[in-house]
Amino acid sequence: MSKFVLFFLILISLLSCNSDDNNVILENTDNNSNIKKPKGLYSSSFGNETALNNNQVNGSLIRVKWSDIETSEGIYDFSKIEQFRTVIKSRNLKWSLGIIAGSSSPDWLTDSFGADYFEIIGFDNAVKRIPKIWDSKVNDKLSLLAEALASTYGDDDDLVLIYVPQMTANGIEGHFNGVTTEELTNAGLTPDNWVYSVKETAKIFANAFSKKAIAVEVHDIMGETSIPNRIMTDLWNDPSLNHRVGAAMWWISGKTTYQPNLVNALIDFPGDIYAQAIGRSDQTERFENNDYTTVFEQARVLGIRYIELWEYEFVNNTFTQDFENFNDYTNTFFE
DSSP: OOHHHHHHHHHHHHHTTTSSOOOOOOOOOSSOTTOOOOOEEEESOOSSGGGGGSTTOOEEEEEEEHHHHOSBTTBOOOHHHHHHHHHHHTTTOEEEEEEEOGGGSOHHHHTTSOOOEEEEEOTTSOEEEEEOTTSHHHHHHHHHHHHHHHHHHTTOTTEEEEEOOOSSSSSSSSOOTTOOHHHHHHTTOOHHHHHHHHHHHHHHHHHHTTTSEEEEEOOOBTTBSHHHHHHHHHHHHOGGGTTOEEEEEEEEOSOSSSSHHHHHHHHHOOSOEEEEESSOTTOGGGSGGGOTTHHHHHHHHHTOOEEEEOHHHHHHTTTHHHHHHHHHHHHHHOO
């Protein structure tokens, strides 16, 4: 649904709140009514399973490293996914899937298989080997991984969102924070080969999971907003993908000072946006005016349909009314 249509519907809803019948019926115009896109609040993890007992939790993200599920080339072991999936299903909840690539890609990818790579220094001062996504060998293997995952989980109605693995600093988020533009350029990264390759990965997972919503996480690359903007816009406008590939913002904080141009691009973006809170609510300095609830205010401005909160929020039931209000909002304005 267009962000502008959403804004109009919210406005109409507010203006008609005193009428006898203020129900809003949203028409699905994307011809993908058989795609169950997630909405509302999810947990970003559940090391403490009591997070899933909160009645405002609709589901949870499952994150696993590529290196843990394909330790040997072509040999897949999804037991780490299963251990979390079993817990989620026992509670009749939904789940999202994030495969962590980047430095968490299996060693064989660059060793025996020979995919090209470059090295960066992580925030922990450890050297990280990053396979070059613009080396076609990388997407060749990601394609086989996507097929294996889809063969196992593609028909699971409770799986509602798949994140695109990325060859980045943390393997899902689309950034190289702490790495200079010069380092990236010296490694061979260009705006064009990055955009092309990330879009190719997204299409690989979208085609494998042909009945699922897909999200690609976006950050500025080399200080440029045009790069992530091209990725998310091109994927949304690709008619073969039927408006299934949205953007993800794993840094929602209520603030507009971090990546302000990308915030504006997301406001203008007509497609689906999936988010994750930048931190825990007790890390008050990470949020606008030290106020965690600005996350939900910003989500409405950006037209975000889904937010993963850190499990801390659900274990401690930190903002009960705000959780309920956001779930009510997404149930009203999103299919």
